[in-house]
Amino acid sequence: MTTMAPDFDDAFRAKFADLLIWRRDVRHFETRPLPKGCIERLLGLACLAPSVGLSEPWRFVLVDDPDRRRAVRENFLAANAEAFAQYDGERAKIYAQLKLAGLDDAPVQLAVFAEPEPEQGAGLGRRTMPETVCYSAVAAIYTLWLAARAEGIGLGWVSILDPEPLNRSLGVPEHWRLIGYFCIGYPAQVRDTPELVQMHWEKRSDPASLIFRR
């Protein structure tokens, strides 16, 4: 245990705000690999995330095997075709132009699951809200996202997937809950604006419109 707490000064706070502003969901990657040990180190930082009852219910699966990657890609293509079919008119036109996964180029692919009934934590905080295991895994993912961006590494979240076959393709326990599939690597472009804004799919809301008082 460390006793000397660090001082987070104004310069750090300004940089931290920059990190939040410049974090992006990345879908365009360079193919060059990450340095040796980098992803393991970043996942170590992700494990500092908060978790319900300190249950650490996140389960990280690094997917390197080409056959498994192919199965994930096919899963994505099928789910994406189904999603596309839900839209028509201008929306369909824009959707067709969106790149919604970096599965072909990103050097690292990572599936993140939540263990729904972790022994660790002895059930604390989960009795009335069992979904908190999933929230904990999301907290770890966002920690990873920021830690990666701080090193110039991009992460893209892929949720356009059918979870059940994905668990089978990766050979993980059926009961693990898929939280997301992630493409990780050096971004081909650096932006301060979400790609969905640039592609005219959606705009950001005014934060004040999302805050309620009772």
Ligand SMILES: Cc1cc2nc3c(=O)[nH]c(=O)nc-3n(C[C@H](O)[C@H](O)[C@H](O)COP(=O)(O)O)c2cc1C
């Ligand atoms: C739960 C979750 C699921 C997402 N799924 C996808 C996805 O399947 N494909 C994709 O391109 N982006 C996905 N995204 C990224 C969002 O589109 C992106 O975060 C949003 O457009 C804002 O852009 P930014 O992250 O660059 O700020 C997902 C993000 C979250 C939090």
